[in-house]
Amino acid sequence: MPARRRKVATLTALGAAPLALTFLAAAPASAHGSMGDPVSRVSQCYAEGPESPKSDACKAAVAAGGTQALYDWNGIRIGDAAGQHQALIPDGKLCSANSEEFKGLDLARADWPATSVSSGSYTFKYRVTAPHEGTFKVYITKDGYDPSQPLAWSDLDLQHPVATATDPVASGGFYTFSGTLPQRSGKHLLYAVWQRSDSPEAFYSCSDVAFGGGGNGAGTTTGSTTGSTPAPSASAPTDEQVADGADKSTIEHHGHGDQDALTTTDPVVANEPKAAGSSGTSVQDLAETGGSSSTPYIAMGGAAALALGSAALFASVRRRGGR
Template sequence: MPARRRVATAASVAVVGVAPLALTALAAAPASAHGSMGDPVSRVSQCYAEGPESPKSDACKAAVAAGGTQALYDWNGIRIGDAGGRHQELIADGELCSAGNDEFKGLDLARADWPATGVSSGSYTFKYRVTAPHKGTFNVYITKEGYDPAQPLAWDDLDLKNPVATVTDPAASGGFYTFSGTLPKRSGKQVLYAVWQRSDSPEAFYSCSDVTFGGASGGSGTGPTPGDSAAPTASAPSEEQIEDGADESTIEHHGHGDQDAGTSAEPTAANRPKAAGVTENLAETGGDSSTPYIAMGGAAALALGAATLFMSVRRRAVNGDRHGR
């Protein structure tokens, strides 16, 4: 084989060898955020705390019967990848707690006996359990006076004009976003609906928290609710429970490798990356909005460098042939 062809072929192999690396970097996804309301505890977190394989409350048993145990192991993945603020457009009445995701349909069951957190009107400190922090805005809505928990939750049941809490880019600490809000006067069983819309992606997360008014006064209401025997007291999963169940989850807990650069896939497809455990400092996991651009820039640099190398060795080979003649 002539020297020029041999060198050119070798350079071509080098370029081809770099190409998969460049494509991999270009396909790298931004860190994907995940979480669910921790206080007042969300339905999915409550049922996970009871134990996916043998939940204790009748409501959680019914949820597992309807949707299976995997939904509970995937407690931090009730999401829509391409929401972009179109929550009412994408989620039908009666499917708010599952965000229209069939895996979580058991959470939409209309029951008056969901385990509930006792609360009172006034200031409340919300704690959102996060497994990959990201920029975005939280809005927490409450059901209107007269809400009937025995009926499917609809958008019209929520007071959308007056969220009880709104916060943008809170700091994550100890695995939680903590922010303040104000609960209005209500009585009996109500639902708090949390929407976390990321600002660095169209992805959004959703959760339903059952509360009963008449419990602890102000702050975080986690005590029992007097006179309400129909709704067991809610309790959030412990760190040990979360860690123990991570291997059973199909949700990426650290937000690395969603493999969906736009986080725009359908929820059932986008909720399937492998779990990676939850033992590292949660406040330090996950990238920011620059992550995909850094990856793309690195890939472009690799490709450009390979192309430059190819042209350089090719010129030297051509010149060498000419001098040899």
Template sequence: MPARRKAAAVATLGLAPLALTALTAAPSSAHGSMGDPVSRVSQCYAEGPESPRSDACKAAVAAGGTQALYDWNGIRIGDANGRHQELIPDGKLCSANNDEFKGLDLARTDWPATAVSSGSYTFKYRVTAPHKGTFKVYVTKPGYDPSQPLAWDDLDLADPVATATDPAPVGGFYTFSGTLPERSGKHLLYAVWQRSDSPEAFYSCSDVTFGGGNSEESGTENAGGTDASPAPTASAPSEEQIDAGTDKSTVENHGHGDNDAGTSAEPAAAANQPKAAGATENLAETGGDSSTPYIAVAGAAALALGSAALFASVRRRAVGGGRTGR
């Protein structure tokens, strides 16, 4: 085979697998958790997985270990497809029936809480890989008892306090408005983010205190009936804290993971390495969406087709040259 034909064949064969890899890649997994009012898992992560300050977060770590907190943005069901009540039993709503996060299901009155008031509220959902979908936030009914395991019947499912479809991610957050009803004392907000480009859904529990006071003023007894230290005011993790824990996370905090919350498309440490200068920003910061993988697919396909055309052109010239030389 002449050198030119051989080079063209090598180039085409080398590019084809890359194009096929892109063409067979499915849209990847999103990640996130409620940032305001801060979710239980985000609050405990902000306190520090290895040495949390609040009694509730200490108990959560004792029950489920520290990994759940490093994986704060991975409470999910990959094939939910709207079947939330079917797949998540009573008492396991905050963990989404995932044993890794079972510490978040502990029935306690001293979970750190965000002070809220009835009326309009701006929700902020911390997202580390944005995708199309719908958010619904539910509040517990009057008479909710935080010392009992959270059940679906505890939530006012008929009247979500917020619903938002495809809000634009800005600065790492999906921001949308809702209205909190008249309540008093400790309550819980349950957020469900159901993707529309995948059956995957994400879940989070946020403890709140109605009445304008902070949660330190409402600390009572824990689920065991013994005196507990007052619940501290909840606070979301900072960007520095999120970045500091990425090497211990099993989900990709700055990019798109796969369809398994317990694994990532590549080792977490590698997936979360700082980008080289000039590299594309995190999609959560730039407002990218699920169309991004398809742009890459189109580019790879075009590259493969162009290489094939080049090979055919070189082959024709080589064949023509051979005939001329006869």
């Protein structure tokens, strides 16, 4: 085999290694979701239908921010939060996490659909579209909260979260964990922060609740009334609704489509049917088994190994052919 050809074959084999490693390094991690019980604002409005919402609050949210935010319901996030939530999110923009796309969720209104609750133990359910390690913290607004005013950090009782859970078990597409709701009356808001421990990325959601409206503290969503302001019944989207709208999400498949230049942690489409790779493992399967983000990396690592093996084989054949 001529020296020139041997050199080309060697370079081909060696070049495949950094290419494969670059591919692996660029592969994004993915984790997304929103509070399912008590129903978050974005989930509620998505359940009503992005193109024709029923409640006045969701109609106003669409008028302010458009329908796309609802199709991207599981993407209210900050890629490089790293626990600096208050520094990155200004007052009045907590529900959108200071995202222009989700600004309709920040509207200060007393008529957001609410989940009826009572003080005492409560089982929280966070709908997750890709599981990851991390800590959930749920805060409640203080006595005297006025939903007709923009939500500020000072409105939340940050010293006494109503629920804290680290690495809860995922099952059926939800993280489920327990908390305790304090004595409150009337309309309030629960603010959930999911800070990943395997990434600086964090997710946020606002859930409107109504105390004294007949709720049993276990996630009922019957209608209620607070003072003279009616609180429409809240309801989470069904699995079918989530699946039906997935193709309209701008949060692309397999973690691609990140809009944040500061991070390589990209979103994953809501209820994406299949995880990365060809194993046929679904996102819900991962949620139910506690699978981690390493799954797609393992698959891609195998692909990289195959690429290296192919390059080596090519070089070997060329050498034998030249004899």
